[in-house]
Amino acid sequence: MNRSTINRRHLVAGGAALTGAAAIGMAGSAFAQDATPIPGGTPDAGTPVTTPASPVPQEAIQVAEWPFYGNGVLGTKSTTATGITAGNVANLELAWTATVGGPISSTPVIAEGIVVVGSYDGNVRAYDPDTGAEIWTLETGAAVPEPNLQIPIGVTGSAAIANGVVYTGDATGKLWAVDAATGETIWSANPDAQNAASIWSSPVVANGVLYVGIASVAKETGFRGSVIAVDAMTGEPIWEHFVTPEGSDGGGVFAVPALDVDRGMLYVGTQNAYSPDVSPDSNALSVIALKMATGELVWAFSGVPSDGSATAADDIGFSASPNLFTVEQNGVSRDLVGNGQKSGVFWALDRDTGEVVWSTPISSAGPLGGMEGTSAVGSGVIVVPATEWDSFDNPDAAGLVRGLDAATGEIIWSQDAGSPNPAPVAIANDVAFQAGFDGVLHAYELRRGDELWSHDLGASVSGGIAIAGDLVVLGAATPAFAPFIKAGDQVWAFRLVSPPIQQATPESSPVPTTPEVDVETPSEGSPAASPVS
Numbered sequence: 080m081n082r083s084t085i086n087r088r089h090l091v092a093g094g095a096a097l098t099g100a101a102a103i104g105m106a107g108s109a110f111a112q113d114a115t116p117i118p119g120g121t122p123d124a125g126t127p128v129t130t131p132a133s134p135v136p137q138e139a140i141q142v143a144e145w146p147f148y149g150n151g152v153l154g155t156k157s158t159t160a161t162g163i164t165a166g167n168v169a170n171l172e173l174a175w176t177a178t179v180g181g182p183i184s185s186t187p188v189i190a191e192g193i194v195v196v197g198s199y200d201g202n203v204r205a206y207d208p209d210t211g212a213e214i215w216t217l218e219t220g221a222a223v224p225e226p227n228l229q230i231p232i233g234v235t236g237s238a239a240i241a242n243g244v245v246y247t248g249d250a251t252g253k254l255w256a257v258d259a260a261t262g263e264t265i266w267s268a269n270p271d272a273q274n275a276a277s278i279w280s281s282p283v284v285a286n287g288v289l290y291v292g293i294a295s296v297a298k299e300t301g302f303r304g305s306v307i308a309v310d311a312m313t314g315e316p317i318w319e320h321f322v323t324p325e326g327s328d329g330g331g332v333f334a335v336p337a338l339d340v341d342r343g344m345l346y347v348g349t350q351n352a353y354s355p356d357v358s359p360d361s362n363a364l365s366v367i368a369l370k371m372a373t374g375e376l377v378w379a380f381s382g383v384p385s386d387g388s389a390t391a392a393d394d395i396g397f398s399a400s401p402n403l404f405t406v407e408q409n410g411v412s413r414d415l416v417g418n419g420q421k422s423g424v425f426w427a428l429d430r431d432t433g434e435v436v437w438s439t440p441i442s443s444a445g446p447l448g449g450m451e452g453t454s455a456v457g458s459g460v461i462v463v464p465a466t467e468w469d470s471f472d473n474p475d476a477a478g479l480v481r482g483l484d485a486a487t488g489e490i491i492w493s494q495d496a497g498s499p500n501p502a503p504v505a506i507a508n509d510v511a512f513q514a515g516f517d518g519v520l521h522a523y524e525l526r527r528g529d530e531l532w533s534h535d536l537g538a539s540v541s542g543g544i545a546i547a548g549d550l551v552v553l554g555a556a557t558p559a560f561a562p563f564i565k566a567g568d569q570v571w572a573f574r575l576v577s578p579p580i581q582q583a584t585p586e587s588s589p590v591p592t593t594p595e596v597d598v599e600t601p602s603e604g605s606p607a608a609s610p611v612s
Contacts, residue, residue: 145545146190147335148237148281149453149503153403154337157457157506158546163575165509168522169532171551174574175211179204181233183554185281186503186543187570190240191259194545194552195247196570201233203247203255205262208550211572215262221249223277226297228560236335237281237543239289241311246289248278250296254289254314268314270307275299279333285340287311288371292332292347293319300353304331306345306369318374322349322367327358329392330365334400335453337416338371339430345369346416346430348382348397357391364391366401366418366426368433378433382420395422395444399503400453402461403430406486417461417485423449425463427488437488441465441481451501453543455511459485460525462511466499476563480504480513480521482528492528494521498563503543507551514540514553518565520573538567549575 143160150158163171181200188195193205193214203217221233238247245259252273256265269276271293280292289311295302303325308317322330329352336347345368352363368377383391399419406413414430423442428435441463442449448466455462461483468476478500482492500515506525514520516539522532538555545552551574555567 143548144190145547146188146240147283148186148188148239148543149335149337149400149402150545152283152285152338152340154335154400154453155402155404155457155506156453156455156503156543159457159508160548161507161546162549163507163510163546163551165524165531167575168507168510170576171522171532171534171573172576173534174550174572176572177204177206177211177213177570178568179554179556179570180568182556182558182568183542183570184235185237185554187545187552187554188238188240189545189547189550189552191243193240193259194550194570194572195238195240195245196552196554197234197236197238197247198554198556199231199233199235201249203234203238203245203257205245205259206570208572211570217245217247217255217257217262217264219247219249219251219253219255221251221253223250223296228558230558232277232296235277235279239282239284241284244311246282246284246311248280248282248291250277252276252278252293254278254282254291254309256311256314266314268309270309270314270316271305271319273302275302279331281335283336283338284311285338285371288317290336290338290345290371292334292336294331294333294350298329298331298350298353301328302331302353303328304349304363306332306336306347306367306374308371308374320369320374320376322365323352323361323363324358327352327354327361329353329357330361330363333398337401337403339403339414340371342430343371344377344430345371346401346403348399348401348418348420350396350398351394352392355390355392361391364393364396366397366416366428366433368416368430380426380428380433380435382422382424382426384422389422389444395420397421398451402454402456404456404461404485406459408486415485417454417456419450419452419454419463419465421449421451423465425450425454425461425483425488427485439483439488439490442467442479443469445469447499447501452515453503455504455506456485457506458509458525460491460511461485462504462506462513462523462525464500464502464504464513464515466501468499471561474562476561478515478517480511480523480528482511482523482525491526494523494528494530498539502540505544505546507546512544512546512551514544514555516540516557516563516565518555518567520544520551520553520571534573536567536569536571537565538569539563539565
């Protein structure tokens, strides 16, 4: 099957047969991992690869789209453009695997007839969604030493696919735009001139503008985090918003912005201050709302605990990316932004004012907790991954996944994980997918939390999951920095072997919308999930 067939028939017909290839969602996680340094030099084009991965012979995969880190600009990390449901998820089977040269902390993206994954060896690879064969490889040449884990890092965030172009950032702070069909470089640029600038975030593209967060490699003193906007066609800068004023530092933006195009607003979380003397004008350790056109600050919500238990210089910032969703309260729709914090609290804020609508403690704070991984929201339920790990030396580190009522924040189900869970989750219709350091891909029923299916990957996961059509893709590649880590080096793809459920195709819309919440409280006594009283 050639790529033109995949592009036209699978992306269009496959999506229409399901729900019209509507992409819903978007978000992110930044977690340092290993990489293999590559020799110097940055090519102008990707490297074609003809050797296929390890395919499992199947019929052609039906592919819709998951073009950004969290799927769409709203950052929901959920999709209905799939035939996967609670009734048939047990029919998922391995489609193919592909070996990479370094760890993966990104979420794969799927569009234009390709699956794109970046890794810590500095390479971005495009795969055939049917077979896993590499179509092209972009060698960024990035291999920056990460001082905490003492490993080199190359590409840590996810790519984005828009209008036939693949966009990505690397650990040197460079943005790349390459042709989706060939991997040939269209432009590259370093939008931030600071020393140690790095792109842990992932690009989001809307109306011809690319938005992405800027952080430093390892929270270097003196560095100021920012959000930038560049022309998606040329890479020319449009604006840069610094989180902290001159003379202050911190506020690195590891997270991925979520966009409300109707309001013209961008939402994202920031990291802590890097020096103890924090400026009163700093928005470190905050969720900020910016005007998409100018980068002007509209509001900022401070995540510093009001009880004095921590300061803006403590490492309890917002690594997880925000979700935008709509709930109904007392018969009135309300647009919210939800964001998990490393303090262990999940916040739901009013999208216009930043007012706290509700907050729910999920887990305790720690080196990789409470929430490093991004949540997902769909059908009135927020699925939150979290970690219980109070100190790096504690061997009893654990993780969990919880389902929340999106309108109230009430915990409606909980599943324990045997090891930390810093990786993002994803939702397909009424199924929540999750994988963490235990090395197992789990599928849970969205409203009750019952485990429906699982597959042992044999390697710890710290990146996200992409779902499009019948395809589920993730990377299982994490450096062995702790005794419970299972090392790996592969991208995994699963497909639904039963025919997809046929659904009506919704009217197309240039901006993804979030369905209104219709929460049904599950009955007690679920045999697999832990009911919450």
